[in-house]
Amino acid sequence: MAIRAVLFDLDGTLWTMLPSDHNWDPITAIQAGALKPHFDRLGFSFDPADFVVRLVADVGATLNPPTTDHSEPSWYPCLERVLASYGHSCDRSDASLILDEINAVPFTEMGIFAFSDAAPALEALKASGLKIGAVTNNPKPAHILAAQVQHLGLPDVFDVIVSSWELGWRKPHPIPFRTALRALGVEPHETAHVGDSYENDIAPALALGMTAVLRRGRPTPPGAPVPYHEIDSLEELVPLLAGPGPDA
Structure with missing residues (x-):
């Protein structure tokens, strides 16, 4: 057929x-700048760049090594854990906005x-x-x-x-x-x-x-x-x- x-x-x-030797500092700066207006609106006073570093580390630890049954853990619990470490939380809609901003950096910026x-x-x-x-x-x-x-x-x-x-x-x-x-x-x-x-x-x-x-x-x-x-x-x-x- x-x-x-x-x-x-x-x-x-x-x-x-993704290049294995990519310098993530400029990407973190872009992500932090995109998050700043959302953090201001939500009353988060902690450093968005520090937040990005912590979140990426938590996600990395969650996804690696991959699960043996090929299930994909959600990023939302990672976000909740990191926010809780600062004494904060947010609803799912704001969590989605935060994750979108982090993931929206153009690939060309990442090489x-x-x-x-x-x-x-x-x-x-x-x-x-x-x-x-x-x-x-x-x-x-x-x-x-x-x-x-x-x-x-x-x-x-x-x-x-x-x-x-x-x-x-x-x-x-x-x-x-x-x-x-x-x-x-x-x-x-x-x-x-x-x-x-x-x-x-x-x-x-x-x-x-x-x-x-x-x-x-x-x-x-x-x-x-x-x-x-x-x-x-x-x-x-x-x-x-x-x-x-x-x-x-």
């Missing part, structure tokens, strides 16, 4: 990974950039009539990731973005993929999934019956699953996805 939709991993597939082949490939796939979705373990809300897509200069072609943040489940768990398929109204055999990770992209896509496409770049681990296609450029996708699906 012909492919009707394509799902993408984001980090390492459409854009570069993350879109791959040069991403924009033309996305535009061509959308123009061909395919539905486009994303399934990501990037722990940010979907609306923040949609804004990051624009910051990176990528076209606004996504019909759905499924993030581990909102679902509470990470790839390779099948729930993120099934959620995206349901949102797009397609079956697994009508869908291709494109990613750079054997564990988080290729294996679960194959298990669900999707056409798994590997973006080469990482070493191949022993016993790795075999994708339907391997590509070096996303622009190779257009002719590939015009062909038959896995049940042809």
Whole structure:
């Protein structure tokens, strides 16, 4: 059966990974400046930069190492713990605003950039009539990731973005993929999934019956699953996805 939709991993597939040696001090300053008006309104007198450092540390300790069942812990308890350490609290709406401000720093400020082949490939796939979705373990809300897509200069072609943040489940768990398929109204055999990770992209896509496409770049681990296609450029996708699906 012909492919009707394509799902993408984001980090390492459409854009570069976060540099391991990135200097976080300028990012913390941007986040603290964005938080200051909210803190003033809420009557928080503590240093927003100190708050950001503490929150990032708490979130890091919560998310790493990842859970063995691939569940995604929420950031909200982390926020509540850090606020409590200052003797404060806030309601969920203000907590969401605070977390949005922290996560909204443009990726380019962090040294993350879109791959040069991403924009033309996305535009061509959308123009061909395919539905486009994303399934990501990037722990940010979907609306923040949609804004990051624009910051990176990528076209606004996504019909759905499924993030581990909102679902509470990470790839390779099948729930993120099934959620995206349901949102797009397609079956697994009508869908291709494109990613750079054997564990988080290729294996679960194959298990669900999707056409798994590997973006080469990482070493191949022993016993790795075999994708339907391997590509070096996303622009190779257009002719590939015009062909038959896995049940042809």
